[in-house]
Amino acid sequence: ARLLDGRRVVVTGAARERGIGRATAALFAAHGARVAILDLAGEAPQAAADVIGNGAIGVVADVTDAAACRTAIAEVVDAWGGVDVLVNNAGLTQRRGLLDVTAEDYELVSGVILKGTIQMSQAVLPHMPRGAASAIVNVSSLSALQGGGVFGGPHYCAAKAGVLGLTRAMAKEFGPQGIRVNAVAPGLTMTDFSRGANPDANKIEAGKAYPLGRPGRPDEMAQACLFLASEMSSYITGVTLDVNGGAFIH
Ligand code: NAD
Known part of the structure; x- marks a missing residue:
């Protein structure tokens, strides 16, 4: 069955070819959604949208910039009239x-992850239908729970843990309006997230220690996002869904 037929979806950070956001956009489109691919200009979001098809659009947006978030969402709303699902990825x-964490490091990492999630949610929520199966999925990390262990430093772990608190608060505030808010916490995933600093071979090696014996794939993170974005999870809000092959069981 197509789980997102006719849904209007925004996925942030969705242009990189091997990324979780890109895989999520592609899976959602395969399930009938119209997807807006938001990403930095350098990642060419329109080119990614052209590959995904099914009416996908690419919009340039730096999530650290609140005005840029509003401008990008205004463009999506102009095209589609609203947004049913937001994935903050x-x-x-x-x-x-x-x-070694400098003030600039802190600003950048928490600016994208935590402030970016807040700002994009603030931009989208006024355009999200109330009481009509709307949903927000925030991509956190195993690092938020385990204190690292994937790749990020302590400021990354802190920002990703902040996203979990934010998810719970948003679930409480918007649940009464029919908007569910949940988080996915991916474990080590085969993307280009580390920009080459953690090569695929290292990830495969690290994955051998996990109960399922391997790192995750972006499409497996996308499936978790699909579950939380669709009516499959109609009575679930405020949760953190671990998708880590058993790397961290708590
Ligand atoms: P990725 O680098 O392929 O994807 C990240 C995307 O975010 C890129 O497209 C990038 O351009 C975009 N982005 C960065 N700064 C931005 C900004 N200011 N505004 C808009 N877009 C911006 O890596 P990925 O592994 O697919 O990461 C996706 C998400 O999954 C991230 O939130 C990451 O923290 C999380 N995650 C990844 C892993 C992993 O092992 N790969 C594990 C846990 C969590």
Whole structure:
């Protein structure tokens, strides 16, 4: 069955070819959704949208910039009249020890992950139908729960943990209006997130220690996002869904 027929979806950080956001946009489109691919200009979101098809559009947006979030969403709303589903996926990481985290590092990482999630949600929520199966999915990380262990430094772990608190607060505030808000916490996933600093071979090696014996694939994170975005999870809000092959069981 097509789980998102006719739904208007925004996925942030969805242009990179091997990324979780891109896989999510592609899976959602296969399930009948119209998807807006938001990403930095350098990632060419329109080119990604052209590949995905099914009416997908690419929109340039830097989620650290509140005005840019509003402008991007205005463009989507102009085209489609509203947004039914938002996936806050944009992220980046830095490998650092705590004593090496500069003010700029903190601003960048928490600006994209935590402030970006708040700002994009603020831009979208006024255009999200009330009482009509609307949903927000925030992409957190295993790092938020385990204190690292995937790739990010402590400021990354803190921002991703912040996203979980934000998810719970938003679930409480918007549940009465028919909007569900949940988080996915991916474990180590085969993307280009580390920009080459953690090659695929290392990830495959690290994955051998997990109960399921391998790292995750972007399409497996996309499936978890699909579950939380669709009516399959109609009575679920405020949860964190671990998708980590058993790497962290708690
Ligand atoms: P990725 O680098 O392929 O995707 C991240 C995307 O976010 C990129 O397209 C990037 O351009 C975009 N982005 C970065 N800064 C942005 C900004 N300011 N505005 C808009 N877009 C911006 O990596 P990925 O692994 O697919 O990461 C997707 C999400 O999954 C991230 O939030 C990441 O923290 C999370 N995650 C990844 C892993 C992993 O092992 N790969 C594990 C846990 C969580």
